[in-house]
Amino acid sequence: MAPTVIIDPGHGGIDPGGGTNALFAEKDLVLKISLYQQRRFAELNISATLTRTTDQTLESEARAALVKSSGARFCLSNHINAGGGQGAELIYSIYGTAAFPRAMALELQAAGMAVRRVYTRTYPGNAKQDYYFMHRDTGNVETVIIEYGFADNAQDAQLLNTKWQSLAEAVVKGFCTYNKLPYTPPKIQAPPTDTPAPSTPGTGQPNTPAADWKQEAVEWLYEQGLLTDATWRNQIDQPLPLWAEAILLRRLYEKLTNRDEA
Ligand SMILES: [Zn+2]
Structure with a gap:
């Protein structure tokens, strides 16, 4: 079609x-x-x-x-x-x-x-x-x-x-x-992932749509390759576990120290 x-x-x-x-x-x-x-x-x-x-x-x-x-x-x-x-x-x-x-x-x-x-x-x-x-x-x-x-x-x-x-x-x-087609605001996309997904689904809080500025801040982390697992997008009001923060910081550190190679 x-x-x-x-x-x-x-x-x-x-x-x-x-x-x-x-x-x-x-x-x-x-x-x-x-x-x-x-x-x-x-x-x-x-x-x-x-x-x-x-x-x-x-x-x-x-x-x-x-x-x-x-x-x-x-x-x-x-x-x-x-x-x-x-x-x-x-x-x-x-x-x-x-x-x-x-x-x-x-x-x-x-x-x-x-x-x-x-x-x-x-x-x-x-x-x-x-x-x-x-x-x-x-x-x-x-x-x-x-x-x-x-x-x-x-x-x-x-x-x-x-x-x-x-x-x-x-x-x-x-x-x-x-x-005249039904329109609903964006749900968050789920591109291919390569980092571990969050191990616990959080506090059972429903996934309410986050404010644009919050979403944008998180999207930036994806664009920079600092965050890769799409699951985080669905719980952006939840804290990151320490291990995920550690990965993110390590990526940031590597990005900053390797920038001459780009
Ligand atoms: Zn043009």
Whole structure:
């Protein structure tokens, strides 16, 4: 069965993308955003596929063909902007509907990213053709190019670097709102693990959703590779046993003393 949505992480491989700065490369950040969104769509029982799942080179023609042949109803093409501006930009096809990108823009705004504009762009000299190939060459798939912010704007860059999950989530939420699909806030993901799981399930306290700032603090430990077992995510209000703290501190120590090798 065709997926409902195909997510397209822009650029990749030899093409880092223009929305790159000292904090991140566009190709990496949009891949993280896209993989996150795919997991979230799966949680919400919305079938989603990707044009690329790794850091691979994908030429325009092949990319558009993947989207076109996916049979998906929608495509979210994820990008980071550059060139002196601030805020998110959402570009939809001249044959698409503005209500769809606007629903996502509203949520991006609610997540703290200013919205610069939601617009269409036509090919020079041809008002019946879209400017961007992702609109022109993707057939019946309704594609929205989402520029999450400007890599060369300090405020945007900071937000993109630290709050990319909230921004990725905002698009998922706006997608659901527009399509009148049931939306629930994120449950916590469980990637493959390689450290011992907590030996006791805690105090039997129910797993209530933790505040965003708590979750973010814990996510940082995972991103840094200091915490690897996903089980901790489900009990972030519980103390770590001494052995787990010891592992975490040892990893931190090794990271700090080996940093020249990186
Ligand atoms: Zn881009």
